[in-house]
Amino acid sequence: MIPAPFDYVRPASLDEACQVLGEAASSGDDVKVLAGGQSLLPLLRLRLAYPSALVDLGRLPELRGVEDRGDHVFIGALTTHDEVLRSGVVRERIPLVALATATVADPAVRHRGTFGGSMAHADPAGDLPAVALALDCVFVVRSGEGEREIPAAEFFVDYLESALEPGEVLIGVKVPALGPGWGFHYEKFHRTAQAWAIVGVAAAVRRSNGTIEEARIGLTNMGSTPVRARAVEAAIRGVSIAAAGSNGAHDPVRDACAGADEGTSPPSDLHAQPDYRRHLARVLTHRAIGVAGR
Amino acid sequence: MSEQLDAGLIAEQIAESDQLSRPSGAHEVGKARRRKEDARLVTGRTTWTDNIQLPGMLYVAFLRSPMAHARITRVDTSAARTRPGVVAVYSGQDFADEQGSLPCAWPVTEDIVIPDHPPMAVEEVRYVGEAVACVVATDRYKAADALEAIEVDYEPLDAVIDMTEALAEGSPKVHETGNKAFTWKFAGGDIDAAFRDAPVVIDRTYVQQRLIPTAMEPRAVVATTDGETFTLYSSTQIPHVLRVMLALTTGIPEHKLRVIAPDVGGGFGSKLQVTAEEVLGLLITRRLGKPVKWTESRTEGNLTVHHGRDQLQRISIAAGRDGLIRGVRVDLLADMGAYLMLVTPGIPILGAFMYNGIYKMDAYDFTCTGVFTTKMPTDAYRGAGRPEATFAIERAMDELAHELGLDPIELRRRNWITHEEFPYTTICGLTYDSGNYEAATDRALALLGYDKLRAEQADRRDRRDPVQLGIGVSTFTEMCGLAPSRVLGSLSYGAGGWEHSSVRMLPTGKVEVVTGTSPHGQGHETAWSQIVADALGVPFDDVSVLHGDTSISHKGMDTYGSRSLVVGGIAVLQACEKVKDKARELAAHMLEASADDIEFAAGTFKVRGTDSGKTIQELALATFAAHDLPDRFEPGLDADATFDPDNFSFPHGTHLCAIEVDTETGATKIRSYVAVDDVGSVVNPLIVEGQVHGGIAQGIAQALFEEAVYDSEGNMLTTTMADYLIPSASDLPDFTTDRTETPATSNPLGVKGVGEAGTIASTPAIVNAIVDALRPYGVHDVRMPCTPERVWRTVIAAxxxxxxxxxxxxxxxxxxxxxxxxxxxxxxxxxxxxxxxxxxxxxxxxxxxxxxxxxxxxxxxx
Known part of the structure; x- marks a missing residue:
């Protein structure tokens, strides 16, 4: 672990953090916000990032915790994955977050990595951005200028790039609590437990009387940002869930999933080429809906 | 207080104190003792090389070539020298006159080409990662930072990555002499006759992908000098071999050079090497007169720890319709990488005697060509030649079974050496001393539930289930316990295969064992203690094992090739026997009896038929005082022994597994894995179990996960663990393990060695299962690692x-x-x-x- 030299600042309050980040923004300094460090530190180690300073949010307890706010659950940006997993509110009100978080890396990483950090890092291979996109989460950010909210559909701008402006810090995420009738699943396909998803599918499905009324599908690692599988969401409305996955028989859910890769531009790497990722997106979306719609 | 300490008084005090140990009648060998070294190893309360801090220590960082093949036209270190904390900056030119060439100790043929291998490149680089310059600074951060200020100009040369391309006419040359290092041939029987008119011939080519050993502890080197003598600490498997080789390479006289392998965190063959960093560490400390340290990063390790495997294997079997093998022909291309390192050329040759596996045949023919490419050199990696051989024959046996419509187990039964036939001299001229393939296989079949799984497989095939089931078979043996020195000589290896031990009783009855083996995770301290406890009748806890320092253990051949117990353990036992002989003579003297009348049991020497006796601890104490010893009896109960085995040992076993293959995604899931190993007699079943588990995991890793990938320009794409996938416990199934015990006849403990067995056996078992699952699709092979994408594409292509x-x-x-x-x-x-x-x-x-x-x-x- 031999990064290039950098300055280190550890604000004692959120206001101070905003001030430090604001000053850096106006002077054009390349500062990086440090939360759990599980993504940032490897980049520093490999000298792929050369920030002039790290602003460590680790001593800001006000950014930690999970709060049930009725129609949504607010998760503080510094809440660790492990804390998210242990939260009864998360498990009961927003189970898709719990399902996806449980697949993040390993316990050691989950004890340090944070919910907000995963979002702000905006890695399309991360598990939680696809969940945020599927659930239409709202990102609450603050700067010296005050607070603003960014819908998930606008938050993930490009590969490792979020809508956070210089000087802004993510303070938490509003996760809509979907009502009764919804089922959830996160289908992650990866080669080892600690590896990133080759493809992941976050599915929320509302069904009634054996029919899918509505589905929200977020795809992991199918482009430079997480992607909504809009074509599937449109095609799946009104489809009977009963036949899903049954061997040999006609499966309308499978048909609806044929467009899972529409509008995606999957990456190519050592683990998968784009055509394989497209294929996986279709197969895994089918499986995810099958489980979520049960 | 006494004015003068006299030995007799001390002896009296010891005798009266609680310090003098008592004998033990416990049987330690065979007991699942928890490892006595583990507490300090797993809590880190020990000395790893990187923990060592010496006064005035400096830190070295290496600048490594980003080019696979290039001429170095300029190295400018001037800017780096002005960076904060920088003490010195060197390029290859600075060492050109003194750095020598990294050694290759295994010239397998007379006409082998062994290119000059400078520890730091001077004129040309031949793989990405080769050291071209280094910074010495006051801390490792400053050293790493200053690397960025070194300017190197390269004139690019063509890279050559693929062995077949490298051998083709007009290929870029890695060395001026061309890309062929050697061709080594070996044959037994009339191979042409075996293949002539053979009713069935299987002809397959398998790819043994390149692997990165990935020990848990990265390599680290500390070098220091007092102006006259030098000490090198290194995370190495081979302190003794290293000392000799470094003396030859650097010119530091052997007796002025001490090599220490402190506790070492794994090696798997990758630390069986004389590395550039070890040589350069000594040269730098010689220049600066200061201690220096270098510890690799994981990325540096992936690039420059020697790699394993990387062979292209063509194997043909000629057989009758009854499945009986007539002959096996093997034509191997082995990727040497850019240079020949310590035993690089010998690795495929170690496999040459194993392609016949456990089977009888009339003829065998083996050819291996070592090929240079612009990649990191290959060398020993767990199993070293034998996993490759076992993979090829076991894969090909499944192909033959398929061709003949025979169950793969049945085909093996028809061909293997039966237990009544031991000792059996194989077509390769090795004498397998013992074994019982029937027993191990029958046990494995029962544990797996073979017939039931075959029924399920048939059902899934009938239903055309998208998830197909495959059953993998691997019946293997290996030659280990390296090695009889005269055999190594006949193979042109540069050293012997003996091992040394000293055993000494201390005045208080405790025992120190010095071993020439160099454990790096194997548990020698525990196993050797068990052997000594039984041999001398002393408590397990009264034994300490010293190793890994050439000043403490002056003689040894170190640890690799499943040799430590089979060779080193026997040396320990023989030293104990000598100690006992000496103790017996003393006991006879003290008990006023004839030595022939002295019986030894449970740590006590008694006059036969009487209660009169002396414990071994009492005798040790008596030699310390030395007041009343037999004539010409040298004070002390201690002895040295060096053991050179007459034969290799031949562990064997049957590994079976069941794998579900999801044909929609290409994902594979190991549902059950059964390993029945026969490693002969067992000193510590817990250690054996650990070795088998780790070995299986490492073999599965080759089958499913690991591959060092270079692009066509010679850039390595797997420089981090995000790209080079190592499975962890959560990626592996529970293993069902069991043993049969057919003692080796070649050593008094009956042991065979267990360090590599799991790795050798498991790889073909896994791939055989995947291919078996996909047989209905007409699939005959899936190249390793069998990644989901590759499995999926195989099915698509079929x-x-x-x-x-x-x-x-x-x-x-x-x-x-x-x-x-x-x-x-x-x-x-x-x-x-x-x-x-x-x-x-x-x-x-x-x-x-x-x-x-x-x-x-x-x-x-x-």
Whole structure:
């Protein structure tokens, strides 16, 4: 672990953090916000990032915790994955977050990595951005200028790039609590437990009387940002869930999933080429809906 | 206080104190003792090389070539020298006159080409990662920072990555002498006769992909000098061999050089090496007169720890219709990488005697060509030549079984050496001393539930379940316990294969054992203590084992090739016997009896038929005082022994596994894994179990996960653990392990060695299972690692002609469904009316595992 030299600042309050980040923004300094460090530190180690300073949010307890706010659950940006997993509110009100978080890396990483950090890092291979996109989460950010909210559909701008402006810090995420009738699943396909998803599918499905009324599908690692599988969401409305996955028989859910890769531009790497990722997106979306719609 | 300490008084005090140990009648050998070294190892309360801090220590960082092949036209270190904390900056030119060449100790043929291998490149670089300069600074951060200020100009030369290309006419040359290092041949019997008119010939080519050993502890080196003598601490498996080689390379006289392997965190062969960093560490400390340290980063390690495997194996079997093997022919290309390192050329040769496996045959023919490429050199990696051999023969045996419509177990039964036939001299001229393949296999079949799984497999095939089941078989042996020195001599190896031990009783009755083996995770301290406890009748806890320092253990051949117990353990036992002989003579003297009348049991020497006796601890104390010893009896109960084995040892076993292959995604899931190993007599079953588990995991890793990938320019793409996948416990199933015990006859403990068995056996078991699952698709091979994408593409590619039917027999019986593509249950349903125009090319894969473009309309058989 031999990064290039950098300055280190550890604000004692959120206001101070905003001030430090604001000053850096106006002077054009390349500062990086440090939360759990599980993504940032490897980049520093490999000298792929050369920030002039790290602003460590680790001593800001006000950014930690999970709060049930009725129609949504607010998760503080510094809440660790492990804390998210242990939260009864998360498990009961927003189970898709719990399902996806449980697949993040390993316990050691989950004890340090944070919910907000995963979002702000905006890695399309991360598990939680696809969940945020599927659930239409709202990102609450603050700067010296005050607070603003960014819908998930606008938050993930490009590969490792979020809508956070210089000087802004993510303070938490509003996760809509979907009502009764919804089922959830996160289908992650990866080669080892600690590896990133080759493809992941976050599915929320509302069904009634054996029919899918509505589905929200977020795809992991199918482009430079997480992607909504809009074509599937449109095609799946009104489809009977009963036949899903049954061997040999006609499966309308499978048909609806044929467009899972529409509008995606999957990456190519050592683990998968784009055509394989497209294929996986279709197969895994089918499986995810099958489980979520049960 | 006494004015003068006299030995007799001390002896009296010891005798009266609680310090003098008592004998023990416990049987330690065979007991599942928890390892006495583990507490300090797993809590880190020990000395790893990187923990060592010496006064005034400096830190070294290496600048490494980003080019696979290039001429170095300029190195400018001037800017780096001005960076904060920088003490010195060196390029290869600075060491050119003194750095010598890294040694290759195994010139396998007389005409082998051994290119000059400077520890730091001077004129030309030949792989990405080769050291071209270094910074010495006051801390490792400053050293790493200053690397960025070194300027190197390269004139690019063509890289050559692929062995076949490297051997082709007009290929870029890695060295001026060309790309062929050697061709080594070996034969037994009349191979032409065996293949002439053979009713069945299997001819296959397998790819042994390149692997990165990935020990848990990265390499680290500390070098220091007092101006006259030098000490090198290194995370090495071979302190003794290293000392000799470094003396030869650096010119530091051997007696002025001490090499210490402190506790070492794994090696798997990768630390059986004389590395550039070790040589350069000594040269730098010689120049600066200061201690220096270098510890590699994981990325640096992936690039420059020697790699394993990387062979292209063509194997042919000639057999009768009854399945009896007539002959085996092997033609091997072995990728040496850019240079020949310590035993690089010998690795494929270690496999040469193993392609016949456990089978009888009339003829055998082996050719291996070592090829230079612009990649990191290869060398020993767990199993070293033998996993490759076992993989090829066990894969090919499954192909032969398939060709003949025989169950793979039945084919093996027809060909293997039966237990009554031992000792058996194989077609390769090795004498397998003992074994019982029937017993191990029968036990494994029962543990796996083989017949039941075959029934399930048939059912899944009948149903055309998208998740198919495969059963993998691997019946293996290996030659280990390296090695009889005269055999090594006949193979042109540069050293012997003996091992040394000293055993000494201390005045208080405690025992110190010095061993020439160099454990790096194996548990020698525990196992040697168990052997000594039984041999001398002392308590397990009264034994300490000293190792890994050439000043403490002056003589040794170190640890690799499953040799430590089989050779080093026997040396320990023999030293104990000598100690006992000496103690017996003293006991006879003290008990006023004839030595012939002295019996030894449970740590006590008694006059036969009497209660009169002396414990071994009492005798040790008596030699310390030395007041009353027999004439010409040298004070002290201690002895040295050096053991050179007469033969290799031959562990064997049967590994079986069941794997589910999801043909929709290509994912494989190991459902059950059974290993029945025969490693002979067992000193510590817990250690054996650990070795088997780790070995299986490492073999599975080759089959499913690991591959060092270079692009066509010679850049390594797997420089981090995000790209080079190592499985962890959560990626592996529970293993069912059991043992049969057929003692080795070649050593008094009956032990065979266990360090490599799991790795050798498991790789073919896994791939055989995957291929077995995909047989109905007409699949005959999946290249390793069998990644989901590769499995999926294999199924897709087979799609044109796929689904030859649910039966085992692919080529013998005509199956009705022969040529129709099976698009899979539930998959094909509506493929024709689903697609939008313009995207068809993208989604041909979607219709199912076997469907390629254009097959959708035919619809398959559903």
């Amino acid at each position: 799609g044109e002609t796929a689904w030859v039917g649910p039966g085992l027999a692919g080529n013998t019986g005509g199956t009705a469904e022969g040529n129709t593509a099976w698009v899979g249950p539930g998959l094909a349903g509506d493929t024709t009316d689903r697609g939008e125009p313009g995207t068809a090319g993208d989604r041909t894969d979607w219709v199912g595992p076997t469907a390629a473009e254009g097959t959708e309309a035919e619809g398959g058989d559903r």
